[in-house]
Amino acid sequence: MNNLIALAFAAFITENIILTQFLGICPFLGVSTKRKNALGMGFAVLFVMLISSSVTYLLYTFVLKTLSIEYMKTIVFILVIASLVQMVETFIKKVSPALYKALGIYLPLITTNCAVLGVALLNITKENNFVETVVYTTFIGLGFIFVMYIFSMLREKIDKAPVPKAFQGIPIALIVASILAVIFSRFGGII
Amino acid sequence: MNKLQNFTKGFIKENPLFVTVLGMCPSLAVTTSLEKALGMGMGVFFVLVLSNFIVSLVMSNPKIAELVRPVRIPVYIVIIATLVTIVEMLMHAFLYDLYKSLGVFIPLIVVNCIILGRAEAFASENKPLDSVLDGMGMALGFTGAIVLISLFREILGAGTITIWGNLVLNLNFxxxxxxxxxxxxxxxxxxxxxxxxxxxxxxxxxGNSFKPKSIVKGATANE
Structure with a gap:
């Protein structure tokens, strides 16, 4: 149990997917201009990440390993993620139109989001078992939402601030992100 | 557009990293030393040139292109993922240390937006030779950009320049x-x-200082 708590904490803060592992930077910079969008993207990523990591874990252990074709994992994983995103989109559209309205536009963007493929691969390289995979992925996803939300609030403030011309847009966003990353890396002392 | 322009536009005018800001994830993660940046650049060069070549071969045949068009994105992804797997296996076999230090970022070349972006925006509409030149230019532009960042970071952060393996320039003096x-x-x-x-x-x-004054002023007025 302690192990799982440590794993969850690490996934949430010290190994934060955006600020220390640099995965999912594109949505981090692209969709974080408004709070609402950041939350929508965050939850869509959490949802897809959780399903795809569980599916890819099972596929890897029971299919690729038994056939000893582990080297196929990149191709298999990206295909699984791409088709899952498609399926999830169709499913949500049918079952819950309200949720589809909230997440719909973010779903197609997730296929090329490196965070989803990255976490699926990280779970394999870390040799997590199934329970660890689920816990790790959930907290990575929550960490993603957390950072997206904080960052979108900061960006709403930046918009109103007088920024030098050359720094407008992405440069100032990156510099703010670096300050945020310093704060997150210092949390490492807690465990 | 002539052949030379196809090749050189990736260096500065349409630099994938600094102008279009694509492929951010690897450029932030692998720039702690020059060696890693060069390794990543090599991987991207191989995948981008070949994927551009294969995609343009597939799409230049009108019959096949018509079949492929509705499902072109999955097709591109499979082509790219296959090439990335080849790179991964080659690096594992011949450059094991580099393979270890780049880690998860080698398979993640698959989702590098530059590669899919070039396949969709350029290779699918141009001849194979042009596409190869475009891929080379873009990959070199990307490599140049991450090399610049890695030099900046390594010199300021560690006082060294790791060119390759044990070949390290020490600038701590x-x-x-x-x-x-x-x-x-x-x-x-x-x-x-x-x-x-x-x-x-x-x-x-x-870039702004090179632009004629009137354009800069016009842009400000529009904002």
């Missing part, structure tokens, strides 16, 4: 001369964001 230590921050994650932001801002400032 500069820091000793100034009686300061290298700034750790730059090789840490936070430093990646900071370096990229500063370099991007500097380049924007340089």
């Amino acid at each position: 500069i820091f000793n001369f100034l009686h300061i230590k290298p700034i750790d921050l730059f090789v840490q994650p936070a430093g990646a964001f900071l370096s990229f932001g500063l370099i991007l801002a500097t380049l924007t400032a340089i």
